Amino acid sequence: MNKIPVLDLKKQIGPIRGEIDAAIAKVIDNTNFILGQEVRDFESDVQKYCGVKYAVGVSNGTDAIKLALAACGIKPGDKVLCPAFTYYATAGAIAATGADPVFVDIDPETYNISAEGITTALKNDEGKKIKAVIPVHLYGQCSDMDVIMKIAVKHDLKVVEDTAQAFGAEYKGKKAGTAGDFGSVSFFPGKNLGAFGDAGMVMTNSESAADKLRILRNQGNKDKYYHLVLGFNNRMDTIQAAVLRVKLKYLDSWNKKRQQNAEYFNRQLSGLDIKTPFVPSYTTHIYHQYILRLNSSSKGLIGHLQGKGIDTRVYYPLPLHMQDCFKYLGYKEGDFPVSEKASTTTLAIPVYPDLAQEELDYIVNSIKEFLR
Ligand SMILES: Cc1ncc(COP(=O)(O)O)c(C=O)c1O
Known part of the structure; x- marks a missing residue:
């Protein structure tokens, strides 16, 4: 058996390479490389796909969060809630506005932000x-948005849904990232819908917020060389939009394949001494990552699978409250026990759409061999 990486983009791109090459060639012919026609077209594709009124193409998923917070008016001295167990960028984007992240522990079953913690x-x-909250739809399934929105309304908080890992998932029949004031998306190449470089999107149903986002992403100007506010260079490249437009057509079928792979793992590993993902009835899961959990450290299984040529990852090995860069916030080990435990007992195994049946079987058998 050949090595099995956590993701193999060559297998994804191969069959649609001709279509993508043609889309890129068109951008080169037109030479409108930044915020060109394909960006506007992709924005309207996303509006239709997600059932949201406005989608604003930006430079990446981190800037998407930062721009959404800036559009909410978040400023130095404010505080913003986010999970302690997420990718750095969620909290990094808060800090980039000058505000302080306030960490919240996660739910032990879903790995998403705990409502009680909020x-x-x-x-x-x-x-x-505290002026805002960022629920992160970690690994590809949604946080319980009704509960979070209720708390947000009561406490007058803005809500930015970090949808970096869950683009295409659904919360109670509506697309992830469309329930809050803003939904931020990442099209980092390894995401379920990935660009050929960095790209991101902010979604909102508010016209005035969308106007603000368009101004903020483009150096604070509405008319060229007249700058209304202190903005950023956070525009989307036209080539990325062209690639993403082609790939969006395939996203649902890729996500379906991930779900089938996940269901296969769930069935094969049920009844064993290992925990497969828990998916509450309010959300679908698009399995950006398929996470397994052990009763004790996941290191043994990671080493065993590595020996078998199966690549795994830990998302994330150190919760944010324990990262050096956030020492200034004054947290200590023990503050968020559920996050801390998840960081040492979980691992992500390959679940990408192009895995062959024999690769799925090999992964399952290698895990079973370890558990025996
Ligand atoms: C949860 C989460 N938030 C934010 C980001 C940031 O996105 P980007 O890498 O596009 O800046 C990522 C992914 O990288 C992510 O996984």
Whole structure:
């Protein structure tokens, strides 16, 4: 058996290479390389796909969060809630606005932000500085948005859904990232819908917010060389939009294949001493990552699979409250036990759409061999 990587983009791109080459060639012919026609077309594709009024193409998923927060008016001195267990960018984007992240522990079953944790953080917020919350739809399934929106309305919080890993998933029949004030998306190449470089999107149903986003992403100008506000260079490249337009057509079928692979793993590993993903009835899961959980450290299984040529990853080995870069916030080990435990007992195995049946079987058998 050949080595099995966590993701093999060559297999994904191969069959649609001709279509993508033609789309890129068209951009080269037109030479409108930044915010060109394909960006506007891709924005309207995303609006239709997600059933959202406005979609604003930006430079990447991190900037998408930062721009959404900036459009909410988040500023230095404010605080923003986010899970302690997510990719750095969620909290990095908060810090980029000058605000402080306030970490919240996760739910042990879904790995998404804990609603009780949000309520506790708000109770402890004596100066009433918390102005927004960022639920992250980690691994590809949605946080419980109804519960989060209820808390947000009560406490007058803005909600930015970090949909970097869940583009195409659905919460109660509606696309991820469309329930809050904003949904931020990443099209990092390894995402289920990935560009050929960095790209991102902010979604919103508010016309005035969409206007602000378009101004903020483009150096704060509405008319060229007249700058209304202090903005950023966070525009989307036309070539990325052209690639993404082609790939969007295939996203649902790729996600379906990931779901079939995940269901296969679930069936094959059921009844064994290992925990497969829990998917609540309010959300679908698009399995950006398929996460397994052990009763103790995941290191043994990771080493065993590595020996078998199966690549795995830990998302994420160190929760954010324990990262050096966030020391200034004053957290310590033990503050978020559920996040800390998840960081040492979980692992992601390959689940990408192009895995062959024999590769799926090989992965399952290698895990079973370890558990025996
Ligand atoms: C949860 C989460 N938030 C934000 C980001 C940032 O996206 P990008 O890499 O496009 O800046 C990522 C992915 O990289 C992510 O996984």
